[in-house]
Amino acid sequence: MKIDTISKKCIKPSSATPHHLQYFKLSDHHRRFPDHHTNLTFFYPAESIITDHASNFALKSNLLQQSLSQTLTLYYPFAGRFQNEDIIICNDDGILFIEARTDTPLSDFLNQPDPNLMCNIHKHLVPTHADAKAEADAGKTVEISISNGSMILLKFILFGCGGTAISVSISHKITDLASIVTFFRSWSSSCFHVRSSHNTNGLSTDVQIVEPDLNFIGQTITAGPDSTSSAKPVLSYALSGTKSIAKRFFFSPSKIEQLKTKIISAIEKSEQDHQHHYRLSRVDVVVALIWKCALAAASTSKKDGHHNQTFRPSVLLYAMNIRPRIIPPLPETCIGYLACQFYMMVEKESDLELHELANKLVATKAHAKEVGEKFQGDHDQQVGFEAIMKYFEEERIEFMKNLLKKKDVLFYICSSFCRSSLLEADFGWGKPLWVINSSDNENLLINTIVLLDTKVIGAVEVLVTFGEEEMSAFECNEELLQFATVNPNII
Template identity: 50%
Template sequence: MHLAHGIITSKVQSTAMEIVTISETCIKPSSPTPSHLKTFKLSKHHQHSPDIPFFVIFFYPASSIICSTDHDDRYLNSSQLLKEALSKTLTSFYPFAGRFQNDDTIICNDDGVLFIEARTATHLSDFLTHPDLMPLGNHLISAASISTDAEKTIELISNSSLLHVKFTLFGCGGYAISISMTHKIADAASIVTLIRNWTASCRSSNRNIGPIVLPDLSILGRTISDPGATSSVTSKSTNSWGPPNNKECSSKRFFFSASKIDQLKTQVVSEIGKSPSRVDVVLALIWKCSLAAASRNSPMFRPSIMLHVVNLRPFMNPPLQETCLGNLGWQFPIMVENESDMDLHELVKKLVAMKAYAHEMTKSFHCDDQQDIVEEVLEEVEKERNTFFRNNWKKDIVFYVCTSWCRLSLYETDFGWGKPVWVNNTFKPNSLMVNAISLMDSKEFGGIEALVHLYEEDMSVFECNEEFLQFAAVNPSII
């Protein structure tokens, strides 16, 4: 395993917990990337994807971690195992260990990924009884916490690493593992592919279980033999989504049990003629109630657009494997112009129709090269989306964006000490993402957790909506 190491002690504090950073390490691929793979040219779509981070964090209770040693020794052993397995995994995911040369090229010189070790005296059970999104977003996610006198080399690693990992020890002996990646080259499915390979490598140390998945890089980009063929201008992708002012924002967690979701489905199935998905009914209810909050002081109905991010892979013809790396989230705009369209079944119909349209649209694209097909589809979607916004732009329109991590089997993530007690894909607090909704499977089979990020004044109305509270529990205990 190749490491660049820096020992750092720093503290970050919130009202709920104090986190101490123990060290920050650069994990390099265990085998050097061959010279002919050093220059990785991103596909056209990924050249223009936004360079913004997204996160996922796993929590493991001490009861699932069987070991005779004390907490500190066990943590060090577990951390070493994670590093060694990640180093092996990066040989197949070598672009993730590289650095952007510019918006169209990754130089795969095995510079490595940032691995942060941290600890807190807080017990995991105390945190999970009253989950607090502030320390979760500010301190437990895998963002660097370099002190001003830290080594310059480690500071450079933290600023340029495409993948961050943070491994936190709780006072009770439980663990949290957070993973952060840039949306420029990855999405939720890409992170899951990496995690499945990484966890299999961890478990193979004491059992005969090798990597169960290997990545397909063909959609993300291609290696090129002539580095001079890349652009020489360094630029930075930016994310244009965000609030146009400095209003305070608020993130809240809501839980929908399987039985409550079934009740929602029952409400709409007679109107739409078939049973909708869990995601469709939950998203429709959140959209309806959040728009009501945003429109409370308006003299007339405010139109709204939902940008629903859909995984492109299963919509292609033939479908792409989930192991295809890249940012293949497909933003479809869905419009609500009239107050009569805000009935729950009408919103569900719009969401169902959007997916049907996506299936139909992709059938018309055929060629021999998968990357070319994807590029053509995405180019056509972009054209249609631009036309949609030109034709439907209104001054007082309310935008929302939704991503779904459902059906990704994240609760099966086993690094060798059992399955997580909780998985969360938190937003970074006070980020530019507003009117954003993230859906994820709950630990309870068939349930959904929703993380909703609204303006603070809208959230105070939204979370008290009586219709919404018939189906949603506000930040219930995990344990």
């Protein structure tokens, strides 16, 4: 697919950030995270009544840019730059916005997805800092050069049929999935208001602007730009040391119910305490199956040129939103990385049964709830949040100390985007057909599992990334293929 860039701009807040808000100090929790980016691409169908796709695209792009500028006044740290691990300078440098087009129809792109779909999406559609640097090196504009270091990069793409895509790359240091969803809700509601103000009939909209709570990211300070960082990130994710492959698998609602029934039946037949199993979610059962099949693939793949038939202990790192687990719960409009990584471990081959793995997931969620209840009664929710995160950090450190005593442990990283409202992102021309999280093959994190909603209610789409040997064994796993479809058509 050939993509042509139409324009590149740096979108700044419509109102200047007041001087007293210029320096923003991150909380202890946020300082620990490295500044890697989350990539999401939203695909929108063409409007059937529109024939002049180029003019309509230009109109949409103008609406997106105006409403984005207004939205950034509410999210003013997002338009700033990291000075170091501690400080954001909120100087309204803005965010990179790219317009692009391709002659490829959206239907061709989504009807028959090729095996390297996620990589191709990242390669062609996802904006990167290299996009800004190329312009700066060419000396085209000063404005583009300051877009380097942008916390958010956006690309708006026109397809040959009139369909469009909005692709975002956003800093994960100060945002989690809930924050991204809230940002898009604010942006889309602002877009409706801008569209209404341009309407010659004077029509208004009842859509309310979603206002964020930035207090959990950190606080405004008076320190100048000579501030130095005293904190170093303690969380990092290793890139694959071998060539990795990302593939997608689809679980229909009926197959998920079959899988859940199978797991519950196994729990009821076991002699173990199964007090949690009736709360099994679709995510729990799908993750359990993926984890089991991944371990089976790892045990049959080659290691050092020889087939490895030996069981290896495994750790699953599972990211969980903390907002609903604080009492009283925090609203989803609280912005920041308000999530925690929980570790689950399989130490014995006898623990590889599906119901065992599913119960580990449910028990971990129950533990998170218990910790939230432990800090119930804190009048300051920010203090309560920091206390909970400190508690989990101490647990994590203790877990890692014990883990260091073990050898040859398989790590998996899992994130669920289900029930996140990503498919509700409507800017005035309908909801997206599909939303995808993507990375390129050169920067794939090894052994990752990402779950997303689809247009089919109750279904789950799973993106997995493994080494070539593991993926070859994984995608042929008979138990997996009883419940999952490999890389089906998207529309």
